[in-house]
Amino acid sequence: MKVYFKTFGCRTNLFDTQVMMSSLRDFTLTQNEEDADIVVVNSCTVTNGADGSVRNYINRLNRSGKKIYLTGCGAFTKGEDLFKTKKVIGVFGHSEKTKINELLKKEHFFVLGDLESVDKAIVSEFVGKSRAFIKIQEGCDFRCSYCIIPYVRGNARSMDEELILEQIRLLAANGFGEFIFTGTNVGSYGKDSGSSLAKLLKRVSLIRGVRRVRVGSIEPVQIDEEFKEILDEPWMAKHLHIALQHTSDRMLEFMNRRNRVAEDLPLFEEIASHGYAIGTDFIVGHPGESEEIFKEAVENIKKFPLTHIHLFTYSKRDGTPAATMKEPVRGDVAKGRYKVIKEIIEEKNRDFRMKKLPLQVLIESKKGDYYFGHDQFFNPVFVQSELDLEGNWIELYDYEVKKEGNFAKF
Numbered sequence: 150m151k152v153y154f155k156t157f158g159c160r161t162n163l164f165d166t167q168v169m170m171s172s173l174r175d176f177t178l179t180q181n182e183e184d185a186d187i188v189v190v191n192s193c194t195v196t197n198g199a200d201g202s203v204r205n206y207i208n209r210l211n212r213s214g215k216k217i218y219l220t221g222c223g224a225f226t227k228g229e230d231l232f233k234t235k236k237v238i239g240v241f242g243h244s245e246k247t248k249i250n251e252l253l254k255k256e257h258f259f260v261l262g263d264l265e266s267v268d269k270a271i272v273s274e275f276v277g278k279s280r281a282f283i284k285i286q287e288g289c290d291f292r293c294s295y296c297i298i299p300y301v302r303g304n305a306r307s308m309d310e311e312l313i314l315e316q317i318r319l320l321a322a323n324g325f326g327e328f329i330f331t332g333t334n335v336g337s338y339g340k341d342s343g344s345s346l347a348k349l350l351k352r353v354s355l356i357r358g359v360r361r362v363r364v365g366s367i368e369p370v371q372i373d374e375e376f377k378e379i380l381d382e383p384w385m386a387k388h389l390h391i392a393l394q395h396t397s398d399r400m401l402e403f404m405n406r407r408n409r410v411a412e413d414l415p416l417f418e419e420i421a422s423h424g425y426a427i428g429t430d431f432i433v434g435h436p437g438e439s440e441e442i443f444k445e446a447v448e449n450i451k452k453f454p455l456t457h458i459h460l461f462t463y464s465k466r467d468g469t470p471a472a473t474m475k476e477p478v479r480g481d482v483a484k485g486r487y488k489v490i491k492e493i494i495e496e497k498n499r500d501f502r503m504k505k506l507p508l509q510v511l512i513e514s515k516k517g518d519y520y521f522g523h524d525q526f527f528n529p530v531f532v533q534s535e536l537d538l539e540g541n542w543i544e545l546y547d548y549e550v551k552k553e554g555n556f557a558k559f
């Protein structure tokens with residue numbers, strides 16, 4: 150029997166798919182959906198739109214007569230419905246994924262399992278020959294108004310520290326130099342195991358071959374004194390992604406966030422003073438974002454030393470507190486606000502790059518005439534060279550600042 154995996158959503162789901170693939174023994178994997186007898190849908194439920202995409206995919210597959218199993222975050226929100234209406238023949242939750250070899254031999258089951266289990270193996274994903282994503286934790290203890298993740302992924306749990314180190318040692322010995330820590334809420338790493346993100350970072354830095362470490366995304370309230378102490382270490386990528394989500398306190402309160410502007414701004418200024426480029430997440434159009442609140446947010450965000458942004462327009466997710474909040478923001482208004490914030494940060498990014506600091510670049514791939522990589526500030530870099538640079542670290546002292554990135558010859 151041939152099995153095809155269809156993965157929706159984020160990196161955590163991609164990792165879970167890898168775990169499932171490596172747990173299959175009595176089936177053959179196929180990369181071709183049409184060839185498959187069985188399709189495992191690893192679903193995402195982050196917004197109502199994501200639910201819709203999973204449902205459409207399953208409806209389309211139903212016509213092909215294949216056996217369909219559902220797992221992933223959507224199993225917790227839409228699993229029962231899809232199971233009862235016989236759209237899928239089996240549903241299983243994250244904690245059951247390593248049992249997949251046995252599960253796929255059965256039909257008509259619905260096992261969500263628990264939201265406390267921790268993976269026994271550390272999964273990593275490789276980008277080219279030199280960078281690896283390492284999953285260090287799972288779940289989140291925060292309860293932001295718009296987010297369904299804690300309800301479908303559970304509270305924060307850390308992976309075993311010795312296993313993480315073992316995995317990195319192995320990869321570093323095989324030539325990997327840059328490691329990126331990922332998870333649902335990376336900054337909560339160690340809370341449940343007596344460790345911390347800073348402690349883990351320090352231990353990783355001692356591994357031979359480790360050149361640069363990046364932290365996926367961290368919450369402002371998680372940056373403690375211990376973390377600040379490592380800011381100047383040469384192996385810390387000089388880019389941090391710190392999730393603000395908004396820059397108006399009234400809005401942060403509606404969002405049930407733990408950060409407030411009065412602490413965020415000095416924190417960002419302090420980190421920037423150590424030579425960091427800083428990115429953030431920001432949501433426009435969350436219910437309650439009045440014209441006045443947005444104006445206040447704009448005035449505030451202008452003061453922040455930001456260089457990158459992941460900007461989102463609020464999207465309703467049933468089952469979250471925000472879904473029933475009053476004062477929704479019209480779509481066209483939210484779109485306009487998106488543009489305002491985007492332009493502010495684009496200008497800040499350009500100003501930052503115009504400082505022309507020396508760049509340390511890890512070349513990840515070749516795109517057309519250019520070698521492509523990211524510098525220590527997480528800006529894209531395009532390099533022309535006669536040499537074969539893929540997988541190499543280079544230093545650039547002169548480059549041209551363009552909209553798409555920094556351009557140089559080497």
Ligand code: SF4
Pocket residue numbers: 289290291292293296297298299333334
């Ligand atoms: S910090 Fe907030 S937005 Fe992020 S996963 Fe946790 S609840 Fe969701």
